[in-house]
Amino acid sequence: xxxxxxxxxxxxxxxxxxxxxxxxxxxxxxxxxxxxxxxxxxxxxxxxxxxxxxxxxxxxxxxxxxxxxxxxxxxxxxxxxxxxxxxxxxxxxxxxxxxxxxxxxxxxxxxxxxxxxxxxxxxxxxxxxxxxxxxxxxxxxxxxxxxxxxxxxxxxxxxxxxxxxxxxxxxxxxxxxxxxxxxxxxxxxxxxxxxxxxxxxxxxxxxxxxxxxxxxxxxxxxxxxxxxxxxxxxxxxxxxxxxxxxxxxxxxxxxxxxxxxxxxxxxxxxxxxxxxxxxxxxxxxxxxxxxxxxxxxxxxxxxxxxxxxxxxxxxxxxxxxxxxxxxxxxxxxxxxxxxxxxxxxxxxxxxxxxxxxxxxxxxxxxxxxxxxxxxxxxxxxxxxxxxxxxxxxxxxxxxxxxxxxxxxxxxxxxxxxxxxxxxxxxxxxxxxxxxxxxxxxxxxxxxxxxxxxxxxxxxxxx
Amino acid sequence: xxxxxxxxxxxxxxxxxxxxxxxxxxxxxxxxxxxxxxxxxxxxxxxxxxxxxxxxxxxxxxxxxxxxxxxxxxxxxxxxxxxxxxxxxxxxxxxxxxxxxxxxxxxxxxxxxxxxxxxxxxxxxxxxxxxxxxxxxxxxxxxxxxxxxxxxxxxxxxxxxxxxxxxxxxxxxxxxxxxxxxxxxxxxxxxxxxxxxxxxxxxxxxxxxxxxxxxxxxxxxxxxxxxxxxxxxxxxxxxxxxxxxxxxxxxxxxxxxxxxxxxxxxxxxxxxxxxxxxxxxxxxxxxxxxxxxxxxxxxxx
Numbered sequence: 001x002x003x004x005x006x007x008x009x010x011x012x013x014x015x016x017x018x019x020x021x022x023x024x025x026x027x028x029x030x031x032x033x034x035x036x037x038x039x040x041x042x043x044x045x046x047x048x049x050x051x052x053x054x055x056x057x058x059x060x061x062x063x064x065x066x067x068x069x070x071x072x073x074x075x076x077x078x079x080x081x082x083x084x085x086x087x088x089x090x091x092x093x094x095x096x097x098x099x100x101x102x103x104x105x106x107x108x109x110x111x112x113x114x115x116x117x118x119x120x121x122x123x124x125x126x127x128x129x130x131x132x133x134x135x136x137x138x139x140x141x142x143x144x145x146x147x148x149x150x151x152x153x154x155x156x157x158x159x160x161x162x163x164x165x166x167x168x169x170x171x172x173x174x175x176x177x178x179x180x181x182x183x184x185x186x187x188x189x190x191x192x193x194x195x196x197x198x199x200x201x202x203x204x205x206x207x208x209x210x211x212x213x214x215x216x217x218x219x220x221x222x223x224x225x226x227x228x229x230x231x232x233x234x235x236x237x238x239x240x241x242x243x244x245x246x247x248x249x250x251x252x253x254x255x256x257x258x259x260x261x262x263x264x265x266x267x268x269x270x271x272x273x274x275x276x277x278x279x280x281x282x283x284x285x286x287x288x289x290x291x292x293x294x295x296x297x298x299x300x301x302x303x304x305x306x307x308x309x310x311x312x313x314x315x316x317x318x319x320x321x322x323x324x325x326x327x328x329x330x331x332x333x334x335x336x337x338x339x340x341x342x343x344x345x346x347x348x349x350x351x352x353x354x355x356x357x358x359x360x361x362x363x364x365x366x367x368x369x370x371x372x373x374x375x376x377x378x379x380x381x382x383x384x385x386x387x388x389x390x391x392x393x394x395x396x397x398x399x400x401x402x403x404x405x406x407x408x409x410x411x412x413x414x415x416x417x418x419x420x421x422x423x424x425x426x427x428x429x430x431x432x433x434x435x436x437x438x439x440x441x442x443x444x445x446x447x448x449x450x451x452x453x454x455x456x457x458x459x460x461x462x
Numbered sequence: 463x464x465x466x467x468x469x470x471x472x473x474x475x476x477x478x479x480x481x482x483x484x485x486x487x488x489x490x491x492x493x494x495x496x497x498x499x500x501x502x503x504x505x506x507x508x509x510x511x512x513x514x515x516x517x518x519x520x521x522x523x524x525x526x527x528x529x530x531x532x533x534x535x536x537x538x539x540x541x542x543x544x545x546x547x548x549x550x551x552x553x554x555x556x557x558x559x560x561x562x563x564x565x566x567x568x569x570x571x572x573x574x575x576x577x578x579x580x581x582x583x584x585x586x587x588x589x590x591x592x593x594x595x596x597x598x599x600x601x602x603x604x605x606x607x608x609x610x611x612x613x614x615x616x617x618x619x620x621x622x623x624x625x626x627x628x629x630x631x632x633x634x635x636x637x638x639x640x641x642x643x644x645x646x647x648x649x650x651x652x653x654x655x656x657x658x659x660x661x662x663x664x665x666x667x668x669x670x671x672x673x674x675x676x677x678x679x680x681x682x683x684x685x686x687x688x689x690x691x692x693x694x695x696x697x698x699x700x701x702x703x704x705x706x707x708x709x710x711x712x713x714x715x716x717x718x719x720x721x722x723x724x725x726x727x728x729x730x731x732x733x734x735x736x737x738x739x740x741x742x743x744x745x746x747x748x749x750x751x752x753x754x755x756x757x758x759x760x761x762x763x
Contacts, residue, residue, distance in 0.1 A: 025516070029508035033501060095596050096500065097492040116491050119628075134653065136487030137628045138645055138678070163655070165486040166628075166647055167678050167696075181655060183484040184680050185696055185714065199484050214483065214656050221571045223480050224665065224684065224701060237688040237707045238637060238670035247621060253603070260602045261536025268535040276519045340733075364602055371600075400626070400644045418644055418677055427690050427708055427722045428639070428672035451677060451695055455735070 006035035006042070007302050040099060044087040044106040051083055051108070060125065065151045074151055077144065084124050089373050092118075120164075121398070121415055123156075130159040130178060136166030138416060140448055143172050145190075146412055148445065148461075152190065159196075169448055179211060242428060248353070252360050255327055260364065263319030267312040274308055317368060317377065324365045325385045331358035332387070332403075336435060343424070343431040355435065358403065359422075362387065366401045391442065404437030408460060411440060417450040481700040481715055485682050488630055489574060489584070489653045489662040496589035503557070503593045507550040511542045547597060547606075551613055554594040558614070561586055567632060567664075574653065574660040581662055584651070591631040599625060611636075627675070633664060637671035637689065646675040646693075650683050652701075663701070670707065692722060 058076045065073040084107060091103040097118040104111055104124065111117070111129040120139035127143050135141065141164070143156050154173035158164075162176050165184030170176070174188045177196035182188070187203040194200050199209045214220060283301050335354030343352065365385065369378050378396055382388040391409035399413050402421040413419070423434040436454035443461040446452070518538060522531050565583040572580040591614055598610040604625035611618040614631050618624060621639045627646035634650050642648070651664045663683055670689035675681065679697040687693070688707030693716065699705065700715035712719040735746040 025513045026509060028512050028516070029505040032508065032512065033505055095592070096497060098494075098497050118492075119487070134487055134491070137647055139487075163484075163486045163653060165484060166649075166680055167645070179658065181484050181486060184486065184698055185678070201484065209482065211655055211658065214654065217571070217656050217661070220480075220654070220656065224571065224663065225569070226702075233686055233704055238668065238686075240637075240671040240689040242672075244621065244639060249620070256603055257536075257540070261540060264536050264539045265533065268539065269532050272519055272532070363604070367604065368602075416645060416678075424641070424674065425692070425722075425725050432725075449678070 006038040007305055036094065037099065040087065040090045040094070040103060041106070043090060044103045047083050047087045048106050048108065051080060054079060054083065060153075062126065062154050063152075065153070067146055067149045067151050071151075073153075077151065077153065080125065086373060088124060093371075126153060126155045126172075128155070128157045130162070132160055133158055133162050133164075135164040136168065136184065138167045139164050139169070140415060141170040142415075142448070145172055145447070146414075146445060147447075149443075154190070167449065181211060183208075240428065247356070252357070255357075255361070256364065259320060259323040259327065259361075262323055263316050266319065267316045270308075270315075271312055274305075279305065313372070314374065314377075317365075317372060317374075317381075320365050320368055321381045321384050324361055328358060328361050328385055328387060331361060338404075338436045339434075341433045341435065343433050352433070355433075362401075362403055370398065370401075405440070406437065407440050408442035408444065410442060411444045411446075413446045414448040414450065416448060417446045417452075419446070419452040419456070421454050423454055480702060483654060483701060485649070485680060485698055485700070486653050488649055488651045489581075489660070490588045490651075491574075491585065492589075493576075493585060496585055499557075499586065500589055500593050503550070503553055503590065507546060507553055507597070510549050511546045514538075514542050514545065543601065547601060550597045551594055551610065554590045555613055557590050558587065561590070569633065569664050569666060571654070572662045572664070574662050584662065584664070587632065595631065630667075633666045633683075635666070635668045637669055637673060639672050640669060641674045643675050643677040643679065643695075645678045646680070648675070648681045652683055665701070690722060694719065 054076065058072065060076065060080065061073065063073070065071045065077070067074055069075065087103050087107065088100075091100040095118070097116060098113065100118050101111055101113055101115065104117075107124050109122075109124055109127055109129070112131045114131050115129055115133040117129070117133070117135055119137040120135040120141065122135075122141040123143045125143060127141065141156060141158070144151060144153050146152075152172055156170060156172060157175045158170075159176060159178040161179045162181070164170065164176075164182045165186070167185045168182050169187040170182070171188050171190045171192075173191035174194070175192075176182065176188075176194045179197045180194050181199045182194065182205060183199065183201035185203075186201050186205045188194065188200075189204040192204065194205065195207065197211045198207045199211060199213075200206065201208045279301065283298055286298070331354050334350070335358050336351045341349070341352060341355075365381060366378070369375060369381055375396070375398075378401075379390050379394060382401075383390055387403035389406040391407055391411070393410040394407045394413075395411070396413045397415040397417075399416065400418045402419070404421045405419050407413075419438055419440075421435065421437055425432055425434070434454055438452060438454065438456045440456070440458045441460035444458050522529075522538070561583060565579060567583070567587065568580070570580065572578055572584075574581055576582070594610055594614065595607060598607040601607075605620070605623065607625055608618050608620050608622060611624065611629075611631070616629075616631060616634050616636065618636045619638045622636065622641065624636075624640075624642050626644045627642040627648070629642065629648040630650040632650060634648060648667055648669070650667050651662060654661045654663050665683035667681060667683060668686045669681075670687055670691070672690045673687050674692045676693050676695040676697060678695060679693045680699070681687070681693070682699050682701045682703070684702040685699045685705070686703075687699075687705045688709075690708040691705050692710045693699070693705075694710065694712040696714070697712055697716050698714040699711075703715060705711055705716065706718075708722050710719045710722055710725070711717065733746045734743045736743050
């Protein structure tokens, strides 16, 4: 729906250059970017209209709800999250924070253009920001959390001039008063109130110091830029003279190229066919006027175009998964299963080469799907490649993924949590590589920013 | 582990303990100018690929969709994508050189204000580098960004894995073959609040060969990490911390945990499995899967 306006704009733009000349090619990227910005703002507005209708049917409220289909609040919360997903994803992709804040404002978050929020991850409802708030990379500010089978929704309020460090987590119900600092890697409790002008640290966050404790610019500068510190350090401690591990890069590049390139053949064919045979003669080269909407052909084509582009994108992702599956099954058959291996530099191990190769193969399809607008396809893709077993109803937020990790039914893996299937330890040159799969039972919940090590086994929750 | 802060530089009676400074985030902020510059760069680097795409149909395929040439489209797509990458790098590098000539980047502690030239030029440099890295990180082989690091005056070799974490892009020296874990961060600039006024601290980070930074760990400005050292998960180093070679560091701020060599000896002993509920440890055979590899792929107790 949101794509209609930019398409009409492109049509309008195309009008002026029926003979495709130099000026057209130079101006086209401008028109293209303008179209994208139009698309983002337009889809945000449409999402907002949807939200208004949904809120009319059922008013969003704070509280503790059951994580089950029978709870009406839970259902409407999921629906609202779904509607918000597409515009926020689009705004995030272009990595233009001003646009992102504009989209957040359209979606109803109280924020200001002087904030910098784009590096972290924030929820889009029940959140209120003051002015000049800065949050670090990987910070999570959430107003909803799933604990066991309960969903908690509560308002978060962050006031002026607050700085939140990298990888911190702000839980629902937190109030951070103005001028405070939350240190890196700390976590607030639910309903915690952080006082003004203070520095908080730890898990849960405890007041350590007043902001005023750093008060002398000259002293601090002297302390940090003390030349004696560098003088003490031996440069030899930085360079090592061991033999390097050999990695067959040429082999990786060829397979990667084959997988990605071949996945473009069919979508590319359809794209060119659609653009040059159908769209150009029927829409773009017809003189632009709004009267033409009386002819049914043009509105239908305009409606179909975004659908076709989406389908092509999904087709591309499907082919990536298909080709990866073939290569992966070869690498997996010849590679190691589980165990502890020596990563020796002197002898080349065929097992290890296949292990490295399979984890290389695994990277792109996951990367492509998680960054696409359809992250829920991940479950299908992993089952399709055959690397993981994933039960029905399992939900993944923005996570890092590995092979040989099996999930039961109805699991929930929170944002930035990370379950690993391998571990490297030791001194370079005589390292150990521990490679073990993970089994996770039914109904398990991984909360935010959690980690799990190889060889974990989790029982079911009933 | 005890919570004793490590004191440094007490000779001049400096009362500030730099280990207690909160590590927050890098001081970069998007201004209107940087947004404009960012869009401008994007538009200019797109001109060449769009010309190639729009003329592909009429030139390469004789305006006939059922031409055999369509089967080679994957070569063309890589060419379009590649030209986009290279042009973005060229443009970015050009503007970076110009910015460097106008204002030389230096280490220091600067006031965050719109009028302060140090801060303004810092923001502009980071904007351009963000533009380059956005394009390079979205390429289908994420490790090509090592090349972008090299071009942006941050030494990095091709064997390092750097694309999983966040790394600042100036005043950093990487060694060979390092590993940056998922979500790990290397800051060479952070915000420090002095008397309710934000200051930007820029100091060089040096990382030796074969260093492993664990998942979600944070490296602060001024840190020097020796070769072969491992930083554990969730570890924070404090400003100006010096880590010795071949140790495993852990905690916040980072403290010595054990020598890296020790773990190799320990892993040769009997592996144990810990049951979380009871705390009981039972022996575990790590080689049980090696023999009947194809039959048993599940982990069982």
